[in-house]
Amino acid sequence: MEMLFSYGTLMAGITLTVPILLAALGGMFADQANLFNIALESFMLLGAFFAVVGSFLGASPWLGFLMAGLAGILIALVFGVLVIDYRANTVVVGIALNMSAWGMTSLLLELFFGVRGFLIDPRIVSFPNLELPIIKMIPVLGKILSGHNLFVYITIIIVVSVYIITYQSKFGLRIRALGQNPDSLETAGLSIRRYRYLAVVINGFLCGIAGASLTLSGLSMFSENMSAGKGFIALAAVLLARGKPTLIILASIFFGYAEGVSIKLQGFGLPHQLILMTPYIITIIFLFIGTRKKHARIGG
Amino acid sequence: MPGDIIFQAITKRFPGVLANDSISLTIRAKTVHAIVGENGAGKSTLMNILCGLLRPDSGEILIDHQYKSFNSPRDAVKAGIGMVHQEFMLARDLTVLDNLILGYEPGSYGLIKREEARKKLQKLSTAYGLSVPLDCKIGEIPVSFQQQVEILKVLYRGAEIIIFDEPTAVLTPQETRGLFTAIRELIEQNKTVIFISHKLKEVIAIADRISILRNGRVSGELPVEEATEQKLAELMVGRKNFLQAVPPVIKEERAPLLEIVNLRVTDQAKIVRINDLSFSIQAGEILGVAGVAGNGQSELVAAIIGWGVIDSGRILLNRIDITTSSVRQRRLKGMRYIPQDRSMIGSCLSAAVWENLIMGYEFKAPLARRGLLNFTEINNFSKKLIGRFKIKVASQDMPVQNLSGGNLQKTVIARELAENSTVLLAEDPTRGVDIAAAEFIHSQILQEAGKGSAVLLISQDLDELLSLSNRIIVLYDGRIIGESIAGEMTKEAIGLLMGGRCNGKDGVDK
Numbered sequence: 001m002e003m004l005f006s007y008g009t010l011m012a013g014i015t016l017t018v019p020i021l022l023a024a025l026g027g028m029f030a031d032q033a034n035l036f037n038i039a040l041e042s043f044m045l046l047g048a049f050f051a052v053v054g055s056f057l058g059a060s061p062w063l064g065f066l067m068a069g070l071a072g073i074l075i076a077l078v079f080g081v082l083v084i085d086y087r088a089n090t091v092v093v094g095i096a097l098n099m100s101a102w103g104m105t106s107l108l109l110e111l112f113f114g115v116r117g118f119l120i121d122p123r124i125v126s127f128p129n130l131e132l133p134i135i136k137m138i139p140v141l142g143k144i145l146s147g148h149n150l151f152v153y154i155t156i157i158i159v160v161s162v163y164i165i166t167y168q169s170k171f172g173l174r175i176r177a178l179g180q181n182p183d184s185l186e187t188a189g190l191s192i193r194r195y196r197y198l199a200v201v202i203n204g205f206l207c208g209i210a211g212a213s214l215t216l217s218g219l220s221m222f223s224e225n226m227s228a229g230k231g232f233i234a235l236a237a238v239l240l241a242r243g244k245p246t247l248i249i250l251a252s253i254f255f256g257y258a259e260g261v262s263i264k265l266q267g268f269g270l271p272h273q274l275i276l277m278t279p280y281i282i283t284i285i286f287l288f289i290g291t292r293k294k295h296a297r298i299g300g
Numbered sequence: 301m302p303g304d305i306i307f308q309a310i311t312k313r314f315p316g317v318l319a320n321d322s323i324s325l326t327i328r329a330k331t332v333h334a335i336v337g338e339n340g341a342g343k344s345t346l347m348n349i350l351c352g353l354l355r356p357d358s359g360e361i362l363i364d365h366q367y368k369s370f371n372s373p374r375d376a377v378k379a380g381i382g383m384v385h386q387e388f389m390l391a392r393d394l395t396v397l398d399n400l401i402l403g404y405e406p407g408s409y410g411l412i413k414r415e416e417a418r419k420k421l422q423k424l425s426t427a428y429g430l431s432v433p434l435d436c437k438i439g440e441i442p443v444s445f446q447q448q449v450e451i452l453k454v455l456y457r458g459a460e461i462i463i464f465d466e467p468t469a470v471l472t473p474q475e476t477r478g479l480f481t482a483i484r485e486l487i488e489q490n491k492t493v494i495f496i497s498h499k500l501k502e503v504i505a506i507a508d509r510i511s512i513l514r515n516g517r518v519s520g521e522l523p524v525e526e527a528t529e530q531k532l533a534e535l536m537v538g539r540k541n542f543l544q545a546v547p548p549v550i551k552e553e554r555a556p557l558l559e560i561v562n563l564r565v566t567d568q569a570k571i572v573r574i575n576d577l578s579f580s581i582q583a584g585e586i587l588g589v590a591g592v593a594g595n596g597q598s599e600l601v602a603a604i605i606g607w608g609v610i611d612s613g614r615i616l617l618n619r620i621d622i623t624t625s626s627v628r629q630r631r632l633k634g635m636r637y638i639p640q641d642r643s644m645i646g647s648c649l650s651a652a653v654w655e656n657l658i659m660g661y662e663f664k665a666p667l668a669r670r671g672l673l674n675f676t677e678i679n680n681f682s683k684k685l686i687g688r689f690k691i692k693v694a695s696q697d698m699p700v701q702n703l704s705g706g707n708l709q710k711t712v713i714a715r716e717l718a719e720n721s722t723v724l725l726a727e728d729p730t731r732g733v734d735i736a737a738a739e740f741i742h743s744q745i746l747q748e749a750g751k752g753s754a755v756l757l758i759s760q761d762l763d764e765l766l767s768l769s770n771r772i773i774v775l776y777d778g779r780i781i782g783e784s785i786a787g788e789m790t791k792e793a794i795g796l797l798m799g800g801r802c803n804g805k806d807g808v809d810k
Contacts (some may be wrong), residue, residue, distance in 0.1 A: 154318050183387070185403070187385065
């Protein structure tokens with residue numbers, strides 16, 4: 001019990017929430033545009049890889065951040081062209097992208113850096129940890145709020161922005177209208193295609209930097225298939241929250257925290273595989289509850 | 301006159317169809333101009349051209365003596381044209397306010413100034429006597445309010461010319477009167493209204509001038525003073541003499557073929573959809589079910605046909621309890637169903653005409669022997685049905701998605717009535733089909749009852765219910781709120797009951 005709420009678990013939970021939350025926020029935009037995107041995983045993996053490439057080349061995490069975002073946008077555009085313009089099945093495209101992203105990053109790893117499996121290099125620079133002045137002086141709370149990696153604070157800024165975009169901006173209103181009734185957008189003289197693409201681009205960018213958060217918030221390394229299912233956990237959050245940013249945040253924190261707990265549990269000699277399954281089982285249970293509610297709505 | 305809209309020889313061709321064939325038409329400013337015509341006459345195409353959703357192949361539109369050409373709906377909006385669509389263009393989970401301003405949000409830097417919009421909307425709704433709850437979600441307000449939202453939306457966008465596309469299809473008679481009051485208010489305030497409909501009574505009640513379209517051409521135009529329903533119908537269909545459907549007279553008491561006993565259905569959200577409902581239909585009888593959509597009709601159909609889950613109650617077919625029987629068992633006992641949604645439930649769109657016709661008969665003799673299809677028999681079977689039901693089809697191997705609405709509906713009905721039925725459920729059987737097809741479908745339903753079937757007719761079209769049914773029940777909130785035998789209940793009375801009012805009192809229990 002103590003371990004569930006220990007300081008270490010909390011800090012690990014916050015760190016583990018970041019990639020899931022960023023990817024889920026990205027996925028939310030595609031979901032609002034009625035695009036069922038299961039390729040979040042591949043967007044993240046590509047982002048993770050190019051974050052390392054950028055940081056390596058420029059000796060700066062910011063270049064890595066930028067390249068991760070761009071890589072995410074590029075692969076998202078591939079998804080967009082196939083799904084929006086060529087009306088390909090989103091699931092088929094998603095599976096193809098997920099599989100090819102794994103192969104592609106492994107191949108590029110070997111071509112660029114001549115290594116297999118993983119890359120560790122002192123020239124890869126992570127974002128620093130940040131001690132917040134004044135705030136860190138606050139007892140208990142200061143210890144929780146301060147001292148995280150810069151990426152955590154970037155995420156907070158992004159969360160606030162996404163919230164404002166969703167509810168206070170013209171773009172947010174239009175994308176929500178698009179998801180519920182595309183005709184409402186079209187009769188207002190707006191291009192459905194354009195808003196779908198914008199949603200996909202934002203989706204790509206946020207998933208790309210979610211990938212960067214895996215490699216550049218202290219770890220400073222890339223390993224094969226580094227996203228390891230986090231994109232699917234993010235997708236679960238998207239499906240549970242159905243376009244509500246607040247619910248996305250809560251679901252992501254929950255999943256992140258569950259992962260933190262499962263890592264801590266490893267120290268207690270529980271079977272490794274069982275622990276790895278935990279977040280997924282929780283996801284399945286939550287999806288079960290979530291979809292049951294949805295069915296009830298259709299019945300009504 | 302300033303503000304007149306002039307269509308000059310508008311032509312629009314779709315693959316295989318000449319939707320608008322050189323249509324010329326003048327709509328006078330500050331009047332209600334009705335455009336009537338059957339489905340496929342070209343009304344919607346013409347209006348979609350006027351509001352910028354389609355571009356004509358040739359021809360011009362003049363507004364206020366100026367040539368206009370619209371590349372997008374935004375251009376049409378700029379020219380002062382707004383359309384209240386038949387299917388509302390609203391997002392259910394957004395607030396009324398957000399729906400109203402969508403695409404024309406006030407504000408800068410990409411952010412919305414909702415307070416500014418609210419002020420403007422409040423001013424507009426006071427000016428036009430429309431009251432909509434700005435902060436409710438669209439899904440929470442009734443259909444008639446949603447229509448007001450659509451009207452307010454076009455006014456917010458600055459429309460001077462307002463097109464109503466089949467606006468009364470979703471309304472009760474009382475709500476229709478409310479709509480007409482709103483339309484007259486628009487004319488008072490110097491707007492021009494174009495009213496698209498095929499309900500002739502309503503057209504005569506609201507329009508100043510009426511243009512009739514047939515097969516993509518203008519087949520007539522007359523001021524309302526000269527219009528009668530008969531005359532308009534002739535111009536719409538192009539021939540005289542209509543069969544007036546007459547429900548069969550039932551003299552003696554016969555055995556009930558369908559009995560519903562204390563039926564109760566709640567949905568998964570624990571909302572009671574059908575509340576202790578009982579009725580029976582005897583052989584040869586047509587029981588009409590009136591009611592605003594969503595008052596238990598679909599749950600009732602689902603329970604009878606056998607795919608719905610019920611809480612309690614019994615369903616008897618020819619005195620045999622079928623409450624727990626499967627859909628197939630019920631069909632084998634002679635239950636037949638003409639669904640409201642002919643393309644999703646009534647047919648398989650990508651399957652051929654003959655395949656759709658044999659569904660449900662394909663597993664038994666003579667169409668199948670020892671599990672194999674007998675194509676000679678199938679060919680005869682489907683040819684016979686195509687002939688008997690006058691289905692216009694180039695080849696029976698064609699997928700049914702290529703059929704027009706009326707012919708698809710006839711295909712569904714042909715299959716359902718291929719053998720004599722015991723009980724026939726017909727749900728909006730003539731929705732969206734033209735007058736000729738509707739007339740034919742009505743005669744088939746009457747014939748089926750004449751042969752001794754018990755017919756449950758659920759319809760949104762009160763004229764249809766009144767002309768076919770021996771008896772009518774009105775559903776409200778999952779209960780029978782009123783019942784009468786043919787000819788004893790007026791349309792007005794049914795309308796009041798549909799709105800939940802019984803004996804002049806408000807029957808809404810909330």
